[in-house]
Amino acid sequence: MRSSRLRYLAAAAAPLIFLAACSPDSSGEGDDASATSSPGDDAAATSAAPNGDLADVEVDTEGEAPALTWDGEPFADGDLPFVAGGTETRTLAEGDGEEVAEGHEVQVQYLAVNGASGEELVSTFPNDESVTLDLGDEALFPAFREQLPGMAVGDEILMAIPASEAFGEAGNAQLGVGPTDTMLFYLTVQDTGEPLTEAQGEEVEPEEGLPTVTMGDTGPEIDVEGVEAPDQLVAQQLIRGESPEVVAGQTIRVQYTGVKLSDGEVFDSSWERGEPTEFPIGVGQVIAGWDEGLVGQPVGSRVLLVVPAAEAYGEVPEETEGETAAPAHELAGEDLVFVVDILSAS
Template sequence: MRSPRLRYLAAAAAPLIFLAGCSPESSGDGDDAAATSAPGDDAATSAPPNGDLADIAVDTEGDEPALTWDDEPFSDGDLPFVAAGTQTRTLTEGDGDEVAEGDEVEVQYLAVNGTSGDELVSTFPNDESVTLALGNEALFPAFREGLPGTAVGDELLMAIPASEAFGEAGNPQLGVGPTDTVLFYLAVQNTWEPLTEAQGEEVEPEEGLPTVTMGDAGPEIDVEGVEAPEQLVTQPLIQGERPEVVAGQTIRVHYTGVKLSDGEQFDSSWERGEPTEFPIGVGQVIAGWDEGLVGQPVGSRVLLVVPAEEAYGELPEETEGQTAAPAHELAGEDLVFVVDILGAS
């Protein structure tokens, strides 16, 4: 049975477990990566490779899939399971589209610590999925190199040694020590080429909103006659057809922003010539973006009209005849954005 801690971590950790670059550094205060492994892990540091995926299977009879080792629960096997190098085994061959290099691949997965036998993260209990961007250099090489050539419908087992996963730092957040092999069961659900612009069904916007005209250098936004918003306005202009953005993901977007007061453009990734990436729904961007983009399908083009309090804040109030300098040059401004959501992982 999975612990409440692991259930709590699942949503936040699901995208991160595939990224070597996201592993935390050891704190050096005694509560380091090695402390996350099972008792007796000193032996694991010198344990010879004994891991063979031919001995591992997946039990799908219960409510959730679980790994077995020689037909017994994985945790009852001859732990630690130590792989000398990345291993991949196809359990079921699908008949869907083939995954190409650089694709974005939607998967469900279960991850298990080969040292302790503990389940780390599973997307199956809540019927969730994760999108892996195979063009992301931070993604484990096992996925960037092993998933191209598979097909939608494939079910795979992977064993990835520490040296090819999180390395000597381990990943304390996930409960992975510096010598732990991680095993994955993956079900490939979909695959597609990365988007360069919004793609989906056009949506007729509500009246009274800024008008948007797409040009070669991105959107032109006309704010003439538009009233200041009392609250955030989120208006899809194109409804995407890919999975919805989930808080905690990193999204890839093109965007342009203008001030509602005079229509002056203050930023545009289109003009810079490349999209930008950032975590969403976790307070790393303005509140209007966190609220307005989470839940939108990838592929969408979204018009956001953001009141100042959900952008860069209101102007400071005058106190005893003095006004403090604003924290941001756009403080006090209602803002308008057009955002193409190109990917989320």
């Protein structure tokens, strides 16, 4: 069973630092990354040989937020660049909570430092934020997928990850990480649990007059008989999740089924495809009814959305004299009904 304590308090952009596939230079803009790689021209040469010992790195917790030190001095004052020959992990403090397993979602607070420049890249500590790492996500740095299983809630960990096992030759120009830069992480494990596969929480009695929903072998079955067309968006919880609310800008993972209100025909279903889907929410990447109806819903919820055409794929364009209307989406003019299970947000 998934831990009921697992929370999602993610800063919208913070998880990007853990995902090799999210490197901005994957499009081929490698020259920019090289330009920001390190303070010296010989960074590429020194990257081949280790320089620095993780045993000499400590965490200063006396200030407002944790900071790394090297041989007792601020990290940036060390004999840079700090270069790891391979992934190194050191446990600073052992927790006594639930053990992390392969494929778990792990909630952490973390500090990331560029070993080449000593620059602090990201820290979730000042705002007391956390991020959730999906250990089943192959885009996640291998070091986390391989090293975190076996850790426990409450553990405090230092990690040094060489460029070859992080962003690689592309680097990450947006973060200021070059193609030869070792990255150092200080992490505290806040929580862990199995990923949700469907909504989990308290059942909610829906208002009258809405489509009825029953769960079948291939997901929700939606009955729209007798349901009137909506004047405005309806977002009705069927199950209220137990985790914090979805925030605009997060990426959410969901299972969903969509039908046309006019005849109940299923036009799309992640359940039938056999796997959840992910997308940014609240930023105009999906139909307006999803952005409006899912932001603010607790993770773990099952939400019934009745979406008028204007907040779905729009009305059917009218032809004007002498002009041909632009091609419309095949669902233009249709009021739509969705049942959405919100499985995670990060």
